[in-house]
Amino acid sequence: MNLRFTKMHGAGNDFVVIDATKEPFALTPEQMRRLGDRRFGVGCDQILVIEPGREPADDFAYRIFNGGTGEEVEHCGNGSRCFVRYVVDHGLTTKRSIRVRTMAAQLELHLRDDGRVTVDMGAPIFETGRVPFDAKALQPREVNGFELWPLVDLGVEVAVVSMGNPHAVQVVEDVATAPVLSQGPLIENHPRFPRRVNAGFLQVIDRSHVKLRVFERGAGETLACGTGACAAVVAGIRLGLLDARVDVQTHGGVLTIEWAGASAGLDAAVFMTGPAVQVFEGEITL
Numbered sequence: 001m002n003l004r005f006t007k008m009h010g011a012g013n014d015f016v017v018i019d020a021t022k023e024p025f026a027l028t029p030e031q032m033r034r035l036g037d038r039r040f041g042v043g044c045d046q047i048l049v050i051e052p053g054r055e056p057a058d059d060f061a062y063r064i065f066n067g068g069t070g071e072e073v074e075h076c077g078n079g080s081r082c083f084v085r086y087v088v089d090h091g092l093t094t095k096r097s098i099r100v101r102t103m104a105a106q107l108e109l110h111l112r113d114d115g116r117v118t119v120d121m122g123a124p125i126f127e128t129g130r131v132p133f134d135a136k137a138l139q140p141r142e143v144n145g146f147e148l149w150p151l152v153d154l155g156v157e158v159a160v161v162s163m164g165n166p167h168a169v170q171v172v173e174d175v176a177t178a179p180v181l182s183q184g185p186l187i188e189n190h191p192r193f194p195r196r197v198n199a200g201f202l203q204v205i206d207r208s209h210v211k212l213r214v215f216e217r218g219a220g221e222t223l224a225c226g227t228g229a230c231a232a233v234v235a236g237i238r239l240g241l242l243d244a245r246v247d248v249q250t251h252g253g254v255l256t257i258e259w260a261g262a263s264a265g266l267d268a269a270v271f272m273t274g275p276a277v278q279v280f281e282g283e284i285t286l
């Protein structure tokens with residue numbers, strides 16, 4: 001079969017985008033992995049599939065598959081910005097504020113005049129069972145009233161946050177020397193995370209600037225992770241290290257994260273702003 005696709009990126013986190021608004025979409029996990037493969041396929045961190053909205057309140061639905069494994073996942077922050085850019089630039093809508101349903105939630109996204117996209121990412125989830133994280137018989141350390149959980153065998157403490165998808169965030173001295181590639185896979189597959197996890201390494205520069213590297217579940221280290229940036233900033237705010245608006249420097253660019261949770265309550269929504277860029281279009285035989 002021949003498949004038309006568009007290659008996009010958000011701060012270097014790259015995507016193969018497939019328009020399934022007119023025809024139903026079905027690829028096997030093996031075909032997904034082929035699309036994600038940088039040598040034998042197109043190459044990407046995630047595959048994004050755009051579908052028609054299923055409910056009256058939704059303009060579209062979109063599905064996310066990790067490029068390394070082909071598994072379907074709940075959420076993708078950088079992908080949601082590329083989704084907006086795609087549906088506007090390909091004439092699928094004339095709206096600038098768009099509602100889309102993912103596996104995890106309904107999102108509201110706004111295309112700004114400067115071409116960047118702001119996404120209402122919804123409220124973070126802290127209940128360990130909903131992340132999901134198995135906290136049985138573990139003793140957390142409280143900092144500023146927020147729990148840091150020990151991963152005893154790895155000798156690290158992580159904040160456990162879901163943005164619809166699971167994240168384990170640790171604060172490090174320097175992201176340049178943090179053991180992202182050696183420890184990332186061990187955290188990703190740690191038995192305390194029954195659905196595996198995205199592993200974030202956060203370096204605080206000052207109260208409104210951080211550096212972040214993320215070893216993503218099902219994709220390895222990516223140049224940026226949008227939900228990872230949200231989870232890391234939320235964790236940093238809860239630890240008392242950060243203010244409500246933070247620029248997150250990733251290897252691929254800057255994402256701005258805003259969360260009023262410290263003053264407005266923990267169920268405040270997280271807002272993420274960043275770039276979304278089309279790279280090329282193509283066709284592949286699968």
Ligand SMILES: N[C@@H](CCC[C@H](N)C(=O)O)C(=O)O
Nearest residue numbers: 076077078165217225226227
């Ligand atoms: N790159 C994404 C996250 C994609 C999904 C993640 N790997 C997972 O398995 O949860 C982002 O920008 O948020």
